[in-house]
Amino acid sequence: MGNLKLDIGEKVEYNGKNCIIAKTVDLNEICIEEVDRNIFRTVNISALNPPTDYEPERQLQSLNDKEWIVATKRFEIIKSVINTKTNRQLIDSIAKKNNVSRSSIYRWLKKYNSYQTVSSLAPTKKNHSKSRLNPEVDKIIYDSIQNVYLNKSKHSINQLCRATEETCNKNNFISPHKSTIIRRLKSLSEEEVLRSRYGKKKADEKFLPIIGHFPGANYPLSIVQVDHTIVDVILVDEINRMPSQRPNLTIAIDVFSRMIVGFYLSFDPPGELGTGICIVNSIMRKEDWLMKFGVEGTWPCWGIMNTIHVDNAKEFRGKMLRKATQNYGMKLEFRPVKNPKYGGHVERVIGTIAKEVHDLPGTTFSNIFERGDYNSMKEATMTLNEFEKWLLEFIINIYHVREHKSIEMSPLQKYKEGIMGSDINKPLTGLPPVVINEKRLRYDFMPYVERTIQEYGVLINRVLYYNNVLKKYIHARADTSKNKKKQLFIFRTDPRDISKIYFYDPVIEDYFEIPYRDSSYPPISKWEFNKVVRYLKKIQEKNIDSNKIFSTYQKMKDIENQSKKSTKKRRLEIIRNNSVSNIKSKSTESSCIIEDISEDTFNPNAEPFKNIDYE
Incomplete structure (x- = not known):
C-alpha cells in the first residue's frame, strides 16, 4: 500500500506549497519548512499532502x-x-x-x-482541486491575502475582496467571486492566520505543545492558574430580554487535579475587581453559590492556594492583588515571558467551555466561517444569570466528573485522591482550612486608593464621600508631630457601584461603608461615570465637577429610558395589530358557520363570559 512518508527530510505539500519535514513535534503534529520561503510551520499531519509530482494510488x-x-x-x-x-x-x-x-x-x-x-x-483521476483561474488573477488573490488580510491591521474579508477587485480592474482582469476568495482563506492554516493577524504569542499559545507536568503542581491547590476570556455567546438583558453583549469570564483552575476552583462572570471589562472576585470565589466554600442558582451537585473546592499563576496582563500586576495575596500567604507568580505554554491548563479549560458554548442559542462561534449565516443577536435568549446557572451545571455535573485525558481520571477523583488519599496513595494534604470572615476577604481583594481625610470628607475621582466614622480622623497626621505629613487611609472601591466606598479603620481593624456626601446622586458604575466625563470633555465643557457629571448622566439615562419605552410600545402595537388581524379572520370563518344554523340552542349550564379573551 502507498504511504505518505513522514521521515525527516521527506518532501510533502502543504496548502499547495512544496515543503520538507524538519522535525516531529508529537504524534499528531509535524514541523515543516517551506522550500521557497524558508518559513517553518507546525502543522497537523492531516493537513499534509504528497508532493506535487506524486500520483496517488487508486483504491480498489x-x-x-x-x-x-x-x-x-x-x-x-x-x-x-x-x-x-x-x-x-x-x-x-x-x-x-x-x-x-x-x-x-x-x-x-x-x-x-x-x-x-x-x-x-488504474487511470489516475484528474485533480479538480487545482485552481482554474488565470495565473495572474491567482497571484493577485495570493498577494491581496498576504498584504491585506494576513497582517496586524486585521482587515475584514469585505476589505480583502474590495482590494482584490480593485487590483484586478486596474490590470484589466475579471475579478474573482467572493466565494473563491473565501475558499482560499479557508485553506490557510489556523496557525498562520493567528500568527499573522494576532502575533506569535497567540499562535504559540494554541499550537506549541503544552509541557506534560507543570513544575510544582504536586498536590491540590499547590498552583492555581487564573485567566480571562470573552465568552462566545450573546446574552439578553434581564428586563426587556433584548440582545445585550458578550460576557467576560475570569476562571481559576487547580493544575494538579484540573478542577475549576472558581470563576467570575460579568459584563464588566477584565480588571483587578474581576480577578479579585474570582480568587475570593475560589477560596470560599460554594454551598451558598449553588443554592442561589438552584444547582444540585458537589463542588468541594475551598481554601487558600499556595501559588496563583497568571499571565503578564496589566490587571494582574496591580498593587491590590500583590498585597492581598501576600497578606494571605499566597505567592503571585507570572508566566515566563515568551512562554505562554505555562498557562496551557487554564487555556485548555477555556477552550473546552467554548466548545460547549457553541451549542447554545445566541452563540457567536469562534470565527465567521463557523458562524456562517447564523444570526447570533436574533437567536440570543439567555440572560447573564441563566448563563451563569448553565455554566455551574456544566462545571459541576459534567466537566468535573468526566475523565480527563491528561490525568486519566476525572478532575473530581484526582482532587479527592490528593486531599483524602486512595487505596494506593496516601493523602497529600488533608482538608484545607475554611476562611470564616468572607466579608473581610472580599474587601481585601477589592481595588483601593489611599487618601487623607478632610473636613468635607474624602475626594475620589471628583466625587465627595462622607460618614461620621471619618470625623475623628479629619486632618489626622502620621504621628502627633505637627510637622509630619497627613495620614493616608485605605478606601476600597467597587467599580460596579461607586455610590459607596469602604473605609478601613486602622484602630478597630474593620471596614465601614461611606456613601456619597450628596445623597441625591444616583448609583452609577465607574465605566458609566468615565463615559459621561469623556462626553463632557468632547463637547468642551469647562469646570467639570460631580454636579455637572451626575446631572448629565441623569439626562442621558432619561433619554435611554424613553427610547426603551418607545421601542417596547411599538413592539406591543405590532403584537396587538397581529392579534386583531387573527381575530378578524377567525370571526369571518365563524360567521360562515353560523349562517348554516337554523335556530339558536339554549345551554342551561353555560358560564357567562367564559369565551371572552382578555388581553
Whole structure:
C-alpha cells in the first residue's frame, strides 16, 4: 500500500506549497519548512499532502468496471518483467507487442513496485482541486491575502475582496467571486492566520505543545492558574430580554487535579475587581453559590492556594492583588515571558467551555466561517444569570466528573485522591482550612486608593464621600508631630457601584461603608461615570465637577429610558395589530358557520363570559 512518508527530510505539500519535514513535534503534529520561503510551520499531519509530482494510488473500491479492466490489462502487460532485471530491448519488444509507449511501461512498473497492487495501475483521476483561474488573477488573490488580510491591521474579508477587485480592474482582469476568495482563506492554516493577524504569542499559545507536568503542581491547590476570556455567546438583558453583549469570564483552575476552583462572570471589562472576585470565589466554600442558582451537585473546592499563576496582563500586576495575596500567604507568580505554554491548563479549560458554548442559542462561534449565516443577536435568549446557572451545571455535573485525558481520571477523583488519599496513595494534604470572615476577604481583594481625610470628607475621582466614622480622623497626621505629613487611609472601591466606598479603620481593624456626601446622586458604575466625563470633555465643557457629571448622566439615562419605552410600545402595537388581524379572520370563518344554523340552542349550564379573551 502507498504511504505518505513522514521521515525527516521527506518532501510533502502543504496548502499547495512544496515543503520538507524538519522535525516531529508529537504524534499528531509535524514541523515543516517551506522550500521557497524558508518559513517553518507546525502543522497537523492531516493537513499534509504528497508532493506535487506524486500520483496517488487508486483504491480498489473506488474503481468502476471499466477502470478495473484497464488496470488488469496493464498488469498483464508488465507481469512478465515485474521483479526482474529489465533492459531497453525487452521493454521495447513488450511496448511494440501491446502497442503502447516505452515510457508507459516504465511508469506502470514504477507504480506497481511502489504500491504492490493491481488497482494502482488504474487511470489516475484528474485533480479538480487545482485552481482554474488565470495565473495572474491567482497571484493577485495570493498577494491581496498576504498584504491585506494576513497582517496586524486585521482587515475584514469585505476589505480583502474590495482590494482584490480593485487590483484586478486596474490590470484589466475579471475579478474573482467572493466565494473563491473565501475558499482560499479557508485553506490557510489556523496557525498562520493567528500568527499573522494576532502575533506569535497567540499562535504559540494554541499550537506549541503544552509541557506534560507543570513544575510544582504536586498536590491540590499547590498552583492555581487564573485567566480571562470573552465568552462566545450573546446574552439578553434581564428586563426587556433584548440582545445585550458578550460576557467576560475570569476562571481559576487547580493544575494538579484540573478542577475549576472558581470563576467570575460579568459584563464588566477584565480588571483587578474581576480577578479579585474570582480568587475570593475560589477560596470560599460554594454551598451558598449553588443554592442561589438552584444547582444540585458537589463542588468541594475551598481554601487558600499556595501559588496563583497568571499571565503578564496589566490587571494582574496591580498593587491590590500583590498585597492581598501576600497578606494571605499566597505567592503571585507570572508566566515566563515568551512562554505562554505555562498557562496551557487554564487555556485548555477555556477552550473546552467554548466548545460547549457553541451549542447554545445566541452563540457567536469562534470565527465567521463557523458562524456562517447564523444570526447570533436574533437567536440570543439567555440572560447573564441563566448563563451563569448553565455554566455551574456544566462545571459541576459534567466537566468535573468526566475523565480527563491528561490525568486519566476525572478532575473530581484526582482532587479527592490528593486531599483524602486512595487505596494506593496516601493523602497529600488533608482538608484545607475554611476562611470564616468572607466579608473581610472580599474587601481585601477589592481595588483601593489611599487618601487623607478632610473636613468635607474624602475626594475620589471628583466625587465627595462622607460618614461620621471619618470625623475623628479629619486632618489626622502620621504621628502627633505637627510637622509630619497627613495620614493616608485605605478606601476600597467597587467599580460596579461607586455610590459607596469602604473605609478601613486602622484602630478597630474593620471596614465601614461611606456613601456619597450628596445623597441625591444616583448609583452609577465607574465605566458609566468615565463615559459621561469623556462626553463632557468632547463637547468642551469647562469646570467639570460631580454636579455637572451626575446631572448629565441623569439626562442621558432619561433619554435611554424613553427610547426603551418607545421601542417596547411599538413592539406591543405590532403584537396587538397581529392579534386583531387573527381575530378578524377567525370571526369571518365563524360567521360562515353560523349562517348554516337554523335556530339558536339554549345551554342551561353555560358560564357567562367564559369565551371572552382578555388581553
